[in-house]
């Protein structure tokens with residue numbers, strides 16, 4: 001490390017140590033908002049106008065930074081990481097640069113009530129949100145017409161309506177029979193997979209349960225595709241690595257195996273991880289690709 005680098009690092013550390021904490025800043029904002037609300041009308045209008053004007057400048061700068069970073073692969077990676085920072089995420093949400101995702105919000109709410117449901121032998125699965133209605137499936141003790149079942153259902157409904165602004169009511173869907181899972185080893189490939197457009201994508205061990213793996217593939221016929229392979233309870237699915245929203249890559253998507261969903265890290269579009277159906281925007285869909293397993297490897301067909 002050079003002396004100049006060491007000095008720069010020390011300076012950066014000193015700045016970091018003297019920066020106020022996020023909690024202090026948030027408290028300061030809350031205090032200022034309360035003080036503005038207590039002003040006489042004309043003064044309050046001036047203060048509000050000042051706030052809108054300053055926020056407008058900040059938003060314009062942030063939009064410009066995000067656009068430039070998205071245009072360069074290395075900077076885009078960094079942007080992915082930044083969006084994971086809660087403060088940056090909050091800032092982007094406040095300025096409308098990333099959309100809050102109701103599915104993610106609702107799942108967070110359900111994480112809070114789930115221990116109570118499970119302590120009574122029940123559980124809940126969020127299926128989708130449409131036009132303000134949250135569709136859920138209830139399991140175990142949450143089903144039925146006993147007093148405790150009704151109480152548990154009410155608990156889910158109240159938590160979702162109170163905790164997610166865009167949810168106005170909750171509908172319970174009939175319980176589905178559990179899908180039959182096909183053991184990975186049972187799926188075998190034909191004699192000449194490459195001639196049929198199959199490409200060896202990755203060792204199946206690279207896609208653990210609840211994870212995903214991305215790969216750039218080229219078929220024997222020259223076709224190319226960026227793909228992701230997702231594993232939900234040992235059910236593997238392959239998709240073209242493009243979100244249906246703005247076509248951005250899904251390498252850093254979040255997989256929720258409890259709900260079987262995949263959430264795009266860019267603006268929070270949420271998908272059924274095993275079918276690619278978009279749960280945030282009905283009609284949108286990830287492009288699914290045929291997938292098979294052979295000799296401990298995942299094969300994806302991208303050619304004809």
Ligand code: FES
Nearest residue numbers: 243245246264267
């Ligand atoms: S690119 Fe916008 S949600 Fe995925």
